Structure formats: C-alpha cells, structure tokens
Amino acid sequence: xxxxxxxxxxxxxxxxxxxxxxxxxxxxxxxxxxxxxxxxxxxxxxxxxxxxxxxxxxxxxxxxxxxxxxxxxxxxxxxxxxxxxxxxxxxxxxxxxxxxxxxxxxxxxxxxxxxxxxxxxxxxxxxxxxxxxxxxxxxxxxxxxxxxxxxxxxxxxxxxxxxxxxxxxxxxxxxxxxxxxxxxxxxxxxxxxxxxxxxxxxxxxxxxxxxxxxxxxxxxxxxxxxxxxxxxxxxxxxxxxxxxxxxxxxxxxxxxxxxxxxxxxxxxxxxxxxxxxxxxxxxxxxxxxxxxxxxxxx
Amino acid sequence: xxxxxxxxxxxxxxxxxxxxxxxxxxxxxxxxxxxxxxxxxxxxxxxxxxxxxxxxxxxxxxxxxxxxxxxxxxxxxxxxxxxxxxxxxxxxxxxxxxxxxxxxxxxxxxxxxxxxxxxxxxxxxxxxxxxxxxxxxxxxxxxxxxxxxxxxxxxxxxxxxxxxxxxxxxxxxxxxxxxxxxxxxxxxxxxxxxxxxxxxxxxxxxxxxxxxxxxxxxxxxxxxxxxxxxxxxxxxxxxxxxxxxxxxxxxxxxxxxxxxxxxxxxxxxxxxxxxxxxxxxxxxxxxxxxxxxxxxxxxxxxxxxxxxxxxxxxxxxxxxxxxxxxxxxxxxxxxxx
Numbered sequence: 001x002x003x004x005x006x007x008x009x010x011x012x013x014x015x016x017x018x019x020x021x022x023x024x025x026x027x028x029x030x031x032x033x034x035x036x037x038x039x040x041x042x043x044x045x046x047x048x049x050x051x052x053x054x055x056x057x058x059x060x061x062x063x064x065x066x067x068x069x070x071x072x073x074x075x076x077x078x079x080x081x082x083x084x085x086x087x088x089x090x091x092x093x094x095x096x097x098x099x100x101x102x103x104x105x106x107x108x109x110x111x112x113x114x115x116x117x118x119x120x121x122x123x124x125x126x127x128x129x130x131x132x133x134x135x136x137x138x139x140x141x142x143x144x145x146x147x148x149x150x151x152x153x154x155x156x157x158x159x160x161x162x163x164x165x166x167x168x169x170x171x172x173x174x175x176x177x178x179x180x181x182x183x184x185x186x187x188x189x190x191x192x193x194x195x196x197x198x199x200x201x202x203x204x205x206x207x208x209x210x211x212x213x214x215x216x217x218x219x220x221x222x223x224x225x226x227x228x229x230x231x232x233x234x235x236x237x238x239x240x241x242x243x244x245x246x247x248x249x250x251x252x253x254x255x256x257x258x259x260x261x262x263x264x265x266x267x268x269x270x271x272x273x274x275x276x277x278x279x280x281x282x283x284x285x286x287x288x289x290x291x292x293x294x295x296x297x298x
Numbered sequence: 299x300x301x302x303x304x305x306x307x308x309x310x311x312x313x314x315x316x317x318x319x320x321x322x323x324x325x326x327x328x329x330x331x332x333x334x335x336x337x338x339x340x341x342x343x344x345x346x347x348x349x350x351x352x353x354x355x356x357x358x359x360x361x362x363x364x365x366x367x368x369x370x371x372x373x374x375x376x377x378x379x380x381x382x383x384x385x386x387x388x389x390x391x392x393x394x395x396x397x398x399x400x401x402x403x404x405x406x407x408x409x410x411x412x413x414x415x416x417x418x419x420x421x422x423x424x425x426x427x428x429x430x431x432x433x434x435x436x437x438x439x440x441x442x443x444x445x446x447x448x449x450x451x452x453x454x455x456x457x458x459x460x461x462x463x464x465x466x467x468x469x470x471x472x473x474x475x476x477x478x479x480x481x482x483x484x485x486x487x488x489x490x491x492x493x494x495x496x497x498x499x500x501x502x503x504x505x506x507x508x509x510x511x512x513x514x515x516x517x518x519x520x521x522x523x524x525x526x527x528x529x530x531x532x533x534x535x536x537x538x539x540x541x542x543x544x545x546x547x548x549x550x551x552x553x554x555x556x557x558x559x560x561x562x563x564x565x566x567x568x569x570x571x572x573x574x575x576x577x578x579x580x581x582x583x584x585x586x587x588x589x590x591x592x593x594x595x596x597x598x599x600x601x602x603x604x605x606x607x608x609x610x611x612x613x614x615x616x617x618x619x620x621x622x623x624x625x626x627x628x629x630x631x632x633x634x635x
Contacts, residue, residue, distance in 0.1 A: 096423065096424075097401075118423070118478060118492065121374060122375055123402030124372075128401075149376050170480070172475065172480075173447070174446070174447035175551070175635050177550060181549065187633075202540045203540060203542070205540065213549070290486055292517075
C-alpha cells in the first residue's frame with residue numbers, strides 16, 4: 001500500500017508552505033500532490049513555485065502529481081489549467097471535466113482522475129480510463145462496499161486511491177465563506193485565509209463543531225480517519241491519501257506507515273492519532289453511513 | 299441585426315397538476331422526473347409514474363410544448379440497471395430530451411438511443427466551455443445547464459466558446475454550492491443529491507418546540523432555532539444559523555431565492571437559450587404564479603427590448619413565493635460572491 005499526501009487545501013504563508021514541503025521530502029510518503037485546488041486568488045505560490053517544489057520532491061524520490069483547480073470560473077483559471085495539462089514533466093490530477101478534455105486533447109496517457117470527477121460506477125470510470133486515467137481517487141463520500149463494486153465491474157483494474165485522513169472536503173461554492181465571515185467581498189478578501197491554518201470552525205448553536213470554512217470550500221469539522229479501518233482497505237485501495245493539516249501532518253503519516261507495516265495495530269494507531277487531530281474523528285462515509293459518524297463495528 | 303431567438307421558459311413539474319398548470323400559464327417547456335432516485339428531487343409524493351408521464355407528455359405535445367426528463371443523479375455500480383432502464387423508458391415515451399449528469403449514462407444513451415436529445419444537468423458541475431465541450435464532443439450533448447456560480451460576464455464568455463445551447467437558472471431556491479459538488483447532506487444524513495436525489499431529506503428532519511424556541515434538526519444536528527413569532531424555515535443545512543468565532547448568523551447563505559428578473563434583458567442579449575425556474579418540490583399554485591410572471595416578462599422583452607421595465611407587480615408576485623420572502627441575484631452579480 002502506497003501513502004500519498006493530498007494537495008494542500010488551506011492557504012499558508014509562502015515560507016511556511018515551503019518549509020512544510022521541505023519536511024515532506026524526508027517523510028514516509030510515496031506520492032505528493034501539489035498545486036492550488038481551492039481558490040484562484042491564492043498566490044503565495046505561483047505555478048512556477050509549485051513546479052519548483054515538484055522538482056525538489058521528485059529529486060528526493062517522491063512521485064509528484066500536479067493537481068488542477070476543482071472549480072473553474074474564469075479565462076485566467078483556464079490559462080493555468082492549460083499550463084498544468086500541457087506540461088509533460090509531472091503527472092496531473094484532473095479535478096473537473098475541462099481538465100479531462102485538455103488531457104485527452106494533449107494525448108496524455110497517464111493521468112489521475114481526481115476526487116471531484118463524480119465517479120460512482122464502472123462505466124464512467126472506464127470512459128476516463130480510455131481517456132488516459134491510470135489512477136482513480138475515489139470521492140470521499142463513496143463507501144467501501146460501493147468502491148469495491150465499482151472496481152469489480154471494471155474490465156481491467158485501475159490503481160485506486162482512497163481519502164484516508166483529513167477533514168472532508170464537502171462542498172465548493174462561488175461564494176467565499178471566509179470573506180463572508182469577515183464581512184468582506186471575495187474580490188477584496190484581504191487574503192484572510194492566511195490567518196487560519198486549518199480553516200475556521202463553524203459550530204451549531206449548541207456549540208458542537210460541525211463544519212469548517214475554508215474560503216470557497218466547506219469541509220467537515222471532524223477529521224475523517226480510516227486508521228482503524230485499514231484491514232477493510234486492503235484489496236480495495238492501492239494508495240491512501242492523507243490531507244495536510246496545520247500541525248502534526250508528519251506524525252499522522254508516520255502512524256499510517258507504522259500501521260501499514262504492522263508495527264502498530266490499526267486500533268492502536270487510531271488511538272495514537274487522537275493527539276494529532278484538530279477535532280474528533282469520523283469514518284461514516286466508508287461504512288455507508290452519514291459521514292459525520294464514527295462507526296465502530298460491533 | 300436579427301433579433302435574438304426568444305428565450306425558452308423552462309418550468310418545474312413535480313406532479314401532473316403542476317405540469318398542466320405550467321403549460322396553461324405559458325411554459326414553453328416543463329421538466330420532470332420519475333418517482334425514484336434517478337432524479338435530484340426524489341421526495342415523497344412528487345414526480346411521475348409511467349401512466350402519468352404518458353399523460354403529461356400528451357398534454358404538452360398537444361399544445362406544442364416540450365417535456366424534459368431529469369435523470370440527473372449518479373447511478374451506483376449496484377443499481378446501474380435502474381438508470382439505464384429509465385433512459386430506455388424516456389426514449390420509448392418520446393420525451394423531448396433527457397437531462398443527465400453521469401458521463402457513463404450519457405455514453406449509454408448516446409449509443410443505445412442516438413436520436414434521444416441530451417442535456418447536461420447542472421449536477422454535471424460543468425462551469426467552463428472546456429468541460430461543456432467535452433460532453434458535446436463525447437456524447438453529442440446539445441444543451442448545458444450552468445451551475446449557479448458564474449457571473450453574467452463569465453456566462454457570456456462560455457456562450458461565445460461553445461456550440462452547446464446554454465440554460466441558466468432564473469428563479470427559485472438557491473443552491474449556494476456548486477451543484478454536483480456538494481456532500482453536505484451526505485455528511486449529515488448519508489443521503490445526497492448526487493446519489494439519492496435528495497438534500498436534507500424530510501425523514502431526517504425534527505421540529506422541536508423547546509424553552510429556547512422552535513428548533514430544527516437534521517439527524518440530530520441543530521440547524522436553526524427560532525424565537526417565538528419569528529418566521530420558521532425548513533432546515534436545509536446550508537441555510538441554517540451557526541456560530542463562527544462567537545458570532546451567530548447565516549454563515550453560508552440566508553434562506554433566500556434567486557430572482558434574475560431585472561437581469562432578463564442582459565441574459566437575452568448575451569445569448570442564453572433557456573431560462574429555468576427551480577421548484578419541482580413546490581405546489582401547482584407556486585408554478586402558476588411564477589410561470590405567469592416570467593411569461594409576461596419574456597413576452598414584454600420580446601415585444602421591445604429597449605422598452606423593457608420590470609413591473610413592480612411582477613416583483614411583488616415573485617417575492618410572495620420566495621423562500622424567506624427575499625431574493626438575490628446570486629453569482630450573476632459579482633458582489634454576492
């Protein structure tokens with residue numbers, strides 16, 4: 001089982017971002033996804049900077065994948081998308097069908113079908129495979145059983161990646177909820193995302209953490225954590241994705257590696273991870289239940 | 299310059315009475331769904347069984363109007379055959395087009411029923427001409443419904459770069475999230491618009507009178523609390539009041555409706571082909587009121603674009619049926635973002 005670090009979903013100051021990936025270079029991760037996938041206004045790192053990081057991480061022996069923006073709105077978004085899908089040095093994760101069209105037009109035959117492509121059945125996945133997809137990152141809302149059914153329906157297998165750790169990316173919007181919180185318009189947002197390394201927690205009026213505001217993206221407040229579910233992942237996934245968070249990302253990666261190498265039991269790994277999570281865990285989606293639930297098999 | 303073709307008014311039909319009402323009040327086209335999870339308004343008491351669909355199509359076609367069938371959820375590996383059977387039925391019944399989101403299902407429809415007209419659903423999340431043209435080149439999609447995320451200038455740019463007709467939402471309940479990219483309901487309840495065709499579904503809703511006021515919950519999660527005398531609203535989870543950094547407010551979106559009436563001349567000028575009214579879950583009375591106003595507005599625009607003015611009575615009528623009795627221009631108007 002390979003371990004992947006998903007794209008950074010938050011917006012951190014440039015030096016912190018560079019320092020973070022510098023540490024990742026020596027971490028027990030096999031694959032690193034790079035690039036801005038959430039908001040086109042975020043520019044602490046430009047595409048050239050991401051490509052520079054990609055070169056460094058590749059030199060450190062990591063597989064590097066450049067991820068495309070999930071919500072494409074403007075011509076300038078498309079310009080960046082064309083640059084990413086047009087470069088030939090690194091694999092690309094396609095996060096909307098515009099990216100798929102461009103990759104297919106460029107006859108790229110080794111790309112990654114990202115988690116926002118809405119693949120729920122083998123027929124759709126086979127279309128993407130025919131267009132050059134060689135890895136599929138399942139949407140976090142797919143259950144383990146449904147994922148197995150998709151794989152079982154394929155004429156030929158595809159490497160499958162599962163979102164195994166991190167706050168769940170649940171929704172995208174044209175509206176920026178961080179700017180809204182500060183009574184700012186998106187076009188004049190003062191880049192407030194820079195001041196919150198893990199987004200802003202939204203609570204119910206009973207004080208229960210429910211969601212996380214991350215610019216135009218809404219995440220869960222709870223941390224989707226499949227450490228205790230590793231036995232059920234075997235045979236259903238070849239790659240596990242850990243999503244970066246403000247603190248302890250390396251500790252989490254280390255726990256996953258130890259559990260995968262059977263140096264820790266899955267349940268012990270989950271227990272150890274509690275110190276490193278910004279909020280309580282959940283795993284409902286994997287078990288075909290509401291995503292917010294923490295499901296423990298009886 | 300030749301006048302632009304008249305904008306097609308596309309109205310919701312959650313039931314046969316709503317369909318007839320829409321057509322009687324001037325809809326050019328109605329859209330509807332089967333009574334199951336193959337469409338994104340899979341609510342108890344809504345939608346069409348086969349005999350009613352036949353009757354509805356006959357009613358519309360006898361009056362020269364069109365019927366679009368929404369098959370716009372994503373089939374799962376285990377229930378794939380239910381969706382393909384729905385496509386076959388749509389073709390057999392002679393609907394004027396099917397509205398779809400799933401690429402695999404579109405491939406099936408294009409291959410099995412090459413004469414069946416395909417529209418790309420808003421649930422397909424295609425926000426750029428690159429994405430829309432993918433569906434056009436692959437499956438011959440003829441029309442795309444745009445997610446409610448683009449400004450009018452961005453819509454105009456899309457139209458100039460695609461041969462696919464563009465349909466936009468003109469009025470009704472407002473999804474603030476990109477359609478097809480929202481798992482909020484799945485997170486709270488396990489049921490999503492993408493797969494089960496339902497958002498914040500009724501069986502998970504609890505209304506509770508408490509000493510603090512009326513509380514609305516979704517699978518136990520407090521979505522809102524209303525003081526006595528305050529107008530209560532359905533707990534659609536993105537339209538609740540939550541606490542962020544100690545401040546309680548509509549953190550995602552107010553309960554409000556999209557209303558683009560004042561943008562209608564601009565929508566027509568940039569070449570939007572069809573305008574969609576949201577609300578298959580709403581009553582025939584809603585359908586009558588909204589269809590009547592939009593028919594009058596579109597006819598008035600057609601009669602003389604330079605003289606077009608939004609009649610105060612139209613606004614008053616629409617505000618009466620708006621969620622929260624208020625409205626917004628949504629993403630079409632950039633400052634909303």
